[in-house]
Amino acid sequence: MSKFVMIIFGASGDLTKRKLMPALYSLYKDNRLPEGFAILGIGRTEYADETYRDYILNELEHFVTPAEVGMKEFCTHLHYLSIDPAKEEGYATLDQRLQVITGEKEPDNLLFYLATPPSLYGVIPLHLKTAGLNREHTRIIVEKPFGYNLESAQELNKIYASVFEERQIYRIDHFLGKETAQNILAFRFANGIFEPLWNRNYIDYVEVTAVENLGIEQRGGFYDGTGALRDMVQNHLIQLVALTAMEPPAVFTADNFRNEVVKVYESLKPLTEEDLNEHIVRGQYTASGSKKGYREEKNVPADSRTETYIAMKIGIDNWRWSGVPFYIRTGKQMPTKVTEIVVHFRETPHQMFHCHGGHCPRANKLILRLQPNEGIVLKFGMKVPGPGFDVKQVMMDFSYDQLGGQATGDAYARLIEDCIQGDPTLFTRSDAVEASWRFFDPVLRYWSEYPDAPLYGYPVGTWGPLESEAMMHEHGADWTNPCKNLTNTDQYCEL
Numbered sequence: 490m491s492k493f494v495m496i497i498f499g500a501s502g503d504l505t506k507r508k509l510m511p512a513l514y515s516l517y518k519d520n521r522l523p524e525g526f527a528i529l530g531i532g533r534t535e536y537a538d539e540t541y542r543d544y545i546l547n548e549l550e551h552f553v554t555p556a557e558v559g560m561k562e563f564c565t566h567l568h569y570l571s572i573d574p575a576k577e578e579g580y581a582t583l584d585q586r587l588q589v590i591t592g593e594k595e596p597d598n599l600l601f602y603l604a605t606p607p608s609l610y611g612v613i614p615l616h617l618k619t620a621g622l623n624r625e626h627t628r629i630i631v632e633k634p635f636g637y638n639l640e641s642a643q644e645l646n647k648i649y650a651s652v653f654e655e656r657q658i659y660r661i662d663h664f665l666g667k668e669t670a671q672n673i674l675a676f677r678f679a680n681g682i683f684e685p686l687w688n689r690n691y692i693d694y695v696e697v698t699a700v701e702n703l704g705i706e707q708r709g710g711f712y713d714g715t716g717a718l719r720d721m722v723q724n725h726l727i728q729l730v731a732l733t734a735m736e737p738p739a740v741f742t743a744d745n746f747r748n749e750v751v752k753v754y755e756s757l758k759p760l761t762e763e764d765l766n767e768h769i770v771r772g773q774y775t776a777s778g779s780k781k782g783y784r785e786e787k788n789v790p791a792d793s794r795t796e797t798y799i800a801m802k803i804g805i806d807n808w809r810w811s812g813v814p815f816y817i818r819t820g821k822q823m824p825t826k827v828t829e830i831v832v833h834f835r836e837t838p839h840q841m842f843h844c845h846g847g848h849c850p851r852a853n854k855l856i857l858r859l860q861p862n863e864g865i866v867l868k869f870g871m872k873v874p875g876p877g878f879d880v881k882q883v884m885m886d887f888s889y890d891q892l893g894g895q896a897t898g899d900a901y902a903r904l905i906e907d908c909i910q911g912d913p914t915l916f917t918r919s920d921a922v923e924a925s926w927r928f929f930d931p932v933l934r935y936w937s938e939y940p941d942a943p944l945y946g947y948p949v950g951t952w953g954p955l956e957s958e959a960m961m962h963e964h965g966a967d968w969t970n971p972c973k974n975l976t977n978t979d980q981y982c983e984l
């Protein structure tokens with residue numbers, strides 16, 4: 490086998506230093522990278538191999554704690570080539586450099602990783618093709634968002650199909666690399682007791698939340714042209730909906746699993762005019778105290794109408810889920826960072842006990858928490874000890890911490906390793922990406938046709954616009970808002 494080289498386009502960028510290099514280092518220290526591997530960073534920024542190694546070593550010390558042994562040795566595997574990936578002329582130099590690194594005339598055990606702004610996702614594969622670098626064993630990982638809307642995603646898919654075979658294309662969505670996202674499947678399909686209840690007969694509604702207590706950091710230029718719908722909803726949130734809603738594949742293979750994901754996307758109930766008006770709430774964070782509002786962020790226009798928050802009510806039109814609303818939301822500058830799925834079961838048909846403190850547990854609730862404090866909680870009613878028959882809600886709680894230090898793993902490390910091993914299960918297939926865009930495209934079209942459609946402000950550190958609460962109230966419910974300071978023992982208190 491030819492020597493393995495991973496080529497990172499965008500090697501001087503944020504994703505490379507914060508996520509890719511720490512993930513590669515963690516694979517390296519666990520001896521999980523191919524023998525004699527090399528990593529070649531590509532960017533317009535000028536670095537010599539040595540200065541690039543110093544830069545990454547310095548960054549690793551920030552992003553990997555505690556700084557561990559072997560980082561310096563890991564960095565000796567790094568190389569750097571300064572070219573503009575948008576221009577064809579650099580690719581012959583890239584080919585030569587790969588020959589020098591591998592000592593081979595036509596190296597083909599290559600993995601290209603596109604960690605550049607999405608505007609380059611179309612042009613890079615075309616240049617790789619012209620340079621003859623789309624070889625038999627070559628793979629390519631493309632970051633999200635894959636496309637800007639349905640049309641551009643279809644266009645990109647066509648470009649990729651003209652350069653690579655589908656088996657060589659890995660559209661990454663790092664949420665699928667999270668241990669706790671994969672555990673949704675194990676929870677549902679490796680246990681007999683939940684699946685019989687997992688349908689419209691027993692489930693009233695589902696919430697999917699992925700919110701952050703950070704703003705857009707230094708990514709104003711990128712974020713303002715993207716917004717929360719493209720950044721989080723079209724990919725990460727809808728993947729979580731798919732894991733929650735999909736049918737069990739008969740045999741767990743990449744294709745079977747991905748077929749089931751596509752079936753969920755194809756069953757998403759098309760959004761009506763009423764949905765667009767009433768079941769989507771978009772928001773933008775505003776200044777609070779010393780915290781800047783979105784429009785004061787660097788590289789964001791003072792009149793920007795880009796959403797930093799979105800909440801939606803969506804439906805799945807199939808036998809299992811008909812009539813069960815899925816409420817999804819994401820936002821920047823919220824009170825805390827939390828990603829979780831809350832499954833609300835139907836109420837008991839009759840309440841015959843007294844409710845402790847006048848507060849009746851409405852129904853059982855299952856919380857699948859992906860981060861932080863990864864775990865699963867089941868809320869149920871229990872008799873309050875002592876005289877009488879008062880009932881109150883308590884929690885049955887599993888936390889990953891209980892596994893005794895078995896780390897939940899790094900999403901990027903998992904996905905890069907899967908790709909190296911040629912396993913596409915946890916990557917998005919071309920039909921899935923298009924099906925997802927097909928569903929969300931009307932929202933983008935609506936916002937562009939009606940630029941004055943409501944965009945609600947919410948102060949930094951709050952749970953988003955009040956209008957999103959109103960959307961939930963229509964269902965007679967409230968969002969499940971976790972505590973601001975999540976701790977292991979008190980992680981599911983509600984505001």
Ligand SMILES: NC(=O)C1=CN([C@@H]2O[C@H](COP(=O)(O)OP(=O)(O)OC[C@H]3O[C@@H](n4cnc5c(N)ncnc54)[C@H](OP(=O)(O)O)[C@@H]3O)[C@@H](O)[C@H]2O)C=CC1
Binds near residue numbers: 507531
């Ligand atoms: N950052 C994150 O946390 C996450 C990012 N992503 C995705 O990963 C991708 C990369 O993100 P991120 O690292 O934040 O992006 P950056 O804005 O940091 O860009 C990465 C690199 O691309 C190069 N670049 C920028 N503009 C151009 C251009 N016009 N032409 C050629 N090269 C250019 C720059 O290198 P140079 O100037 O040296 O050429 C830059 O360092 C994005 O698609 C993003 O959506 C996904 C999940 C999380």
Ligand SMILES: O=C1O[C@H](COP(=O)(O)O)[C@@H](O)[C@H](O)[C@H]1O
Binds near residue numbers: 701720721
């Ligand atoms: O893809 C993205 O995800 C991050 C959130 O990821 P997490 O693993 O930290 O939950 C988000 O901050 C970023 O805007 C988005 O591009």
